[in-house]
Structure formats: structure tokens, C-alpha cells
Amino acid sequence: MNRESLLLDMFAAMQNELGNSEWWPAESAFEVMVGAVLTQNTNWKNVEKAIHALKDQKMLTPQAILALPQDELAALIRPAGYFNVKAKRLQNLLRWFQETADYSFAALDTFSTDDLRAELLTVNGIGQETADSILLYALERPSFVVDTYTRRIFNRHSLVEEDIYYDDLRDYFMDVLPQDVQLFNEYHALVVRVAKEWCLKKEPRCETCPLQPFLE
Structure with missing residues (x-):
């Protein structure tokens, strides 16, 4: 065979x-992107708690998360574990999203899947599994x-x-x-x-x- x-x-x-x-349980592509970082080295129940905390504070937008001081973001996502590291990684990703596409998922359509994957892998803290999760589940690319x-x-x-x-x-x-x-x-x-x-x-x-x- x-x-x-x-x-x-x-x-x-x-x-x-x-x-x-x-899969993936989320209300938006952006929520998937956030969850892909938060799920590193933890289980999904903890990620859900962290996402709910962001939603409760009306912070689940790229602009709001980037505007937060890193320690305040870390406190909100604390249930996901490794919260200081993940706060930094999440803001790194969103800074890339801003610089590359001005927070527009449609703007990312101009990239091929391979080029977009290579771009994501330049972001500090975004490894291969996280990059592929973002591509597949948030951006609906065959990765x-x-x-x-x-x-x-x-x-x-x-x-x-x-x-x-x-x-x-x-x-x-x-x-x-x-x-x-x-x-x-x-x-x-x-x-x-x-x-x-x-x-x-x-x-x-x-x-x-x-x-x-x-x-x-």
C-alpha cells in the first residue's frame, strides 16, 4: 500500500x-491566533480561562493587547501558564501582524503559504507547530x-x-x-x-x- x-x-x-x-474552538481568526500562542506547553482548558479573562476585560483585540504593559497582559493570561514568556511572545506576534498587515487578515492573502510560514517563523517565540497552527486554523492555509x-x-x-x-x-x-x-x-x-x-x-x-x- x-x-x-x-x-x-x-x-x-x-x-x-x-x-x-x-476544531479549532474559537469565535474569530484572531482568537485562534492568540490561542495558538497560549496553548504552548499547556492544555486547552487553561487556554480557555486565559481567553475568557481577555474577553471579560474587553482586551481580545490586537490593538488592546499591544497597548497593555507586558506585566498586565501576563496577569490576564496567567491561567495559561508561563504567562510572562507568553505575554512577550504574543506581543511579538501582534507587532509582526501590525507591521506586516496592519492587523488585516485579508492583507495576508498576498503571501503564499510558504512565504507566510517563513514570515511567522521570524517572530521570536513562534516555533514550527505554532506557525502551522496559525496557518491552518486561523488563516485556513493547507499547512x-x-x-x-x-x-x-x-x-x-x-x-x-x-x-x-x-x-x-x-x-x-x-x-x-x-x-x-x-x-x-x-x-x-x-x-x-x-x-x-x-x-x-x-x-x-x-x-x-x-x-x-x-x-x-
Whole structure:
């Protein structure tokens, strides 16, 4: 079986078991952008608390966040953890957004996906996973997001090396799958859900996993 067929069959098996994921939970593209920074090294429940705090103070706009002193922003996003670091990273991203597009998502349409990804990666504190999350979930660009869950599942299926580089793991999917935003969105969401329910770091539940038929 070729790689495209295998990956699509694995996708179908996960989706048949779990149904649609409907990611990313947010009211706007900007909220997704903020959440992509806040979710670094924490769980989504903590991110939601931080976003709600920004909303309660009517601070969930790029202009308001950039105008806040960094310590005040850190206090608002405290539930997300690493709040001092994330406040700085978030303001770095929004400063880039202002300088590059004057806070306009439409203005970013002039960039190719590759060029926009390269631009995002110049922002201090925006790594590959965060950049791809912004591209896919906020900007609706076909940029596949991979993470520790992706690495764990596909390594356990003997498809990739455990120490594979991020870009090589991303290319493992992007080189063969249709460049489809909805497919990439749902694929990443399903991988995360399967990893949390079955492909646990310790004591994986392989026998009942929807991907069990694909184990060698």
C-alpha cells in the first residue's frame, strides 16, 4: 500500500470511530491566533480561562493587547501558564501582524503559504507547530500541524523514526496528501484525540484503538 492510501485509510479509521472533531474552538481568526500562542506547553482548558479573562476585560483585540504593559497582559493570561514568556511572545506576534498587515487578515492573502510560514517563523517565540497552527486554523492555509502525539503514534506504527525532525514529519503527510485545509484540520485533531484516549505515553491501549488494524 502506498503512503497516501495508508494515511487516508488511517484517517478514515479514526474518523469512523470518533466522528468529526470541529476544531479549532474559537469565535474569530484572531482568537485562534492568540490561542495558538497560549496553548504552548499547556492544555486547552487553561487556554480557555486565559481567553475568557481577555474577553471579560474587553482586551481580545490586537490593538488592546499591544497597548497593555507586558506585566498586565501576563496577569490576564496567567491561567495559561508561563504567562510572562507568553505575554512577550504574543506581543511579538501582534507587532509582526501590525507591521506586516496592519492587523488585516485579508492583507495576508498576498503571501503564499510558504512565504507566510517563513514570515511567522521570524517572530521570536513562534516555533514550527505554532506557525502551522496559525496557518491552518486561523488563516485556513493547507499547512499540516504535527506534534508529539503525531510522532508517538506514527513511530509506534513503525512509519517514522522516533527522533524525526519536525519538518520531515510534516512532509511525511504533506508530500502525499491532498492539499486540503479541512482534511489537514481534521487529521491533526483526530491524531490528538486518539493519542489522548488510546496511544498513551505509558501503557497504550492498543487492543481497542481504532488504529490497531494498522499495527504490524
